[in-house]
Amino acid sequence: MTSQVSSTAEQADGAVVGEQRTAAGPKDVRRLDRVIIRFAGDSGDGMQLTGDRFTSETASFGNDLSTLPNFPAEIRAPAGTLPGVSSFQLHFADHDILTPGDAPNVLVAMNPAALKANIGDLPRGAEIIVNTDEFTKRAMQKVGYDSSPLEDGSLDGYHLHPVPLTTLTVEALKEFDLSRKEAERSKNMFALGLLSWMYHRPTEGTEKFLRTKFAKKPDIAAANIAAFRAGWNFGETTEDFAVSYEVAPAAKAFPPGVYRNISGNLALSYGLVAASRQADLPLYLGSYPITPASDILHELSRHKNFGVRTFQAEDEIAGIGAALGAAFGGSLAVTTTSGPGVALKSETIGLAVSLELPLLVVDIQRGGPSTGLPTKTEQADLLQAMYGRNGEAPVPVIAPRTPADCFDAALEAARIALTYRTPVFLLSDGYLANGSEPWRVPDPEELPDLRVQFAQGPNHALADGTEVFWPYKRDPRTLARPWAIPGTPGLEHRIGGIEKQDGTGNISYDPANHDFMVRTRQAKIDGIDVPDIEVDDPHGARTLVLGWGSTYGPITAAVRRIRKEGGRIAQAHLRHLNPFPHNLGDVLARYQRVVVPEMNLGQLATLIRAKYLVDARSYNQVNGMPFKAEQLATALKEALDD
Secondary structure, X not given: OOOOOOOOOOOOOOOOOOEEEEEEOOEEEEEEOEEEEEEEEEOOOOHHHHHHHHHHHHHHXXXXXXEEXXXXXXXXXXXXXXXXXXXXXXXXXXXXXXXXXXXXXXXXXXXXXXXXXXXXXXXXXXXXXEEHHHOOHHHHHHOOOOOXXXXXXXXXXXXXXXXXXXXXXXXXXXXXOOOHHHHHOOHXXXXXXXXXXXXXXXOHHHHHHHHHHOOOOHHHHHHHHHHHHHHHHHHHHOOOOOEEEEEOOOOOOOOOOOEEEEEHHHHHHHHHHHHHHHHOOOEEEEEOOOOOOHHHHHHHOOOHHHOEEEEEOOOHHHHHHHHHHHHHOOOEEEEEEOHHHHHHHHHHHHHHHHHOOOEEEEEEEOEOOOOOEOOOOOOOOHHHHHHOOOOOOOOOEEOOOOOOHHHHHHHHHHHHHHHHOOEEEEEEEHHHHHOEEEEEOOOHHHOOOOOOOOOOOOOEEOOOOOEEOOOEOOOOOOOOOOXXXXXXXXXXXXXXXXOEOOEOOOEOOOHHHHHHHHHHHHHHHHOXXXXXXXXXXXXXXXXXXXXXXXXXXXXXXXXXXXXHOOOOOEEEEEOEEEOOOOOHHHHHHOOOEEEEEEOOOOHHHHHHHHHHOOOOEEEEOOOOOOOOHHHHHHHHHHHXXX
């Protein structure tokens, strides 16, 4: 359970509860309980860096937070166009929150394209800070503006702050020996300084970050710091910003402990390293770069001091082949990819099923099919993970629910793989991978013991008393076969993809043996020890909302809203998707209606209907973005009214 779930669960996510005003010199300070900010501009404007720095300072201040980075798939999308807009949304609060928020309270638009691409998400009364220097006639025509939205009255329903960000940045940096183009690159730091003043964010961390990032270019570091300070001073002195805002730390939202801001991919990377340490095994990653999984390869490559070995292969097939070889050699083996890579890896996953070796297959899901939407999120690989192999090749499937939960999910995937000698799918997605939230750093004593015992010698006696090693003689409890390290004297055995004889592991074409081995491999997966599913149902509801993966935040936020309005609704969330928790059938039978929201066309709902004969209702979205809490709440209210 992450810090996002606390005793203030009845607080409606995304709703401003109160506002207080205090005087601070010549300007007022208003106290809010939460704010949603979106930075938007060209993919080269540094919006992701700006959002990340604002997030880091917000985390150090002690607010609860949730983020949603959103960027184009192209490495360098056409400047000033709608497809080239990159944005970063941050929701931070003085209480526990679950989503990046439905609609921004503040939009920072660096050009006309950023304004046009995001204005539809803003509620009336929101604040808009625009870089007026970019609102040239040509730039506006490029995105379809016939007249300037800053002058034609179309933004009268908003609090508009026209700021010549580029001009002010260049002016602030005139003492530096920089070209105008070089100086203009720091305008995102000017905007960050302005927003940092506006919301009383700490500044020391950002200045330290800039000095470190540009340590080899001290002039560039100094220029960025100067632009950052100029933005802060502009907010302090300009008459256009008469009010600043305070959002108090979320002191009651977190259990005691040491916290840090963490993204899903970073948490997953740390979880893999922790799993290898708890298993006392070297960690081996065989991978091929693919969005949005590449950050795991980047991060793990930094941790050779923890016994981590990373291999960037020439393609997806080579990546998983190397990982499976490392598993055979006694490593905690991992391969990372996204949906298209899973398709290429499917034959080797089937080989891992046949060899019965531990292997973690990490799928950071994205929009498909084919190349699809590389930088957008989706949950559409569930059936591929369940059935996307030839033959009967069952594989356990688990899914984290929040960015911080990716750490625990990695440990759980490793537990299952090592205990039951099987490949395991871990289904994250782009929303979790790139989003971030506070994470309580666990004490090492809290982590599970994942150590395994390798085979050391003979394990079977023949009729004549001869002791031999049978590589497929199983543990009676887990049905796992022995893990024999190559080179161990006396443990030589056959490997390969052809069917094995029970016990001996010799090649077998016997029909009865094949039937037995297929059923045994399935029984091993069915018998995996997974926790019962927990149901949140304080009022005796008749409708259950069942989710999995990253829908946890939006579903929980929607359920809170409905309960605050007096509605009765129950919620349960699946981490283990194969096998399902043993009590899931009994839980589903208790409710008249079961609603399954998914970012696909109903894949979990299909599995639920087939296995439990429950008329589960799907609520689906496949637009590359996570659900909004209000959108889900409206759909769930309709289900309650049926």
